[in-house]
Amino acid sequence: MSSSVAKAPESSxxxxxxxxxxxxxxxxxxxxQWLILNEGTIGLETGASIAAKTGVSPITVSRFFRRLGYKGLPALKTDLQASAANLHLDAVGRTLRLLEGEIGTLIKRDAEAVxxxxxxxARPEWTDAVLALEGAxxxxxTGFQTVRGLAEDFARRLSIVRPSVRFVSPHDTGLAEWIHPPGHAPRNCLLLVDTIPYARQAEPIVQxxxxxxxxxxxxxxxxxxxxARHTPLVFFAPTKVGTFLESTGPLATLLNLITHSVAGRDPERTRERLDRWPEVLRNLDLF
Structure with a gap:
């Protein structure tokens, strides 16, 4: 399998x-870093949008452009247009060059899957699933084998936008988390990630x-x-795009959209948690 792609010249x-x-x-x-990776689409951006995408303030973006010798973003865009003309290589040309190769074909297949x-x-069950996850x-x-990492990542990210989310591993705890006092029936929800080869434990856990x-x-x-024999809330992500191993990209995107949709059900709670989280991180002195 050949994956070589002609390297585009670097702009000034x-x-x-x-x-x-x-x-x-x-x-x-x-x-x-963001500007280097997104040079071809800077023309569509504003100072505010770049600030939002890089997690800094608009003032910091403006100061950075001045440090580079530009009188704001319009001056940078003009310089980039001239540079592209001199190189005879614009963003579209770079993309087409990449997409001509085998890797480009795989990227297109993955994008189509997403x-x-x-x-x-669009299915009505989507709303039902989001409501179940938001209201639980x-x-x-849980998840097993090669997709356990995806499941763990989803649990961590979902726990940022709503409380009481736990990754469970039957091998580690024997599902002791599911034991409740007699007569106590909380409204809980399980989310399972499972792909070929399907884990032996997956179906019994859903049951x-x-x-x-x-x-x-x-x-x-x-x-x-x-x-589908056990729940109507089953969502399928294409994984066979022609790579040696099945692609997990569409699965990750689907899980990210679930997190976003759950967060959007109660935006005030989500914003409150997001506002409080940096304080927790500062107290832990992790970053």
């Missing part, structure tokens, strides 16, 4: 950014969750036939 702007990198502050380095998720989100007392997340009165959401690949 990117070269300038790389040259000053060692002298940049943390915020400036973030701006520089766009195909629209048919899943506790959300339990147990349903028998315990939980809602169950299954995020899986296009060949899964067992999940």
């Amino acid at each position: 702007f990117s070269a300038r950014l790389r040259a000053v990198r060692p002298e940049l502050t943390k915020s400036e380095a973030a701006i520089a 766009l195909g998720l629209g048919s899943q989100i 007392s506790d959300v339990f997340v 147990m969750a349903r028998q315990a009165g939980m809602s169950a959401v299954v995020v899986t690949d296009e060949l899964n036939t067992w999940a």
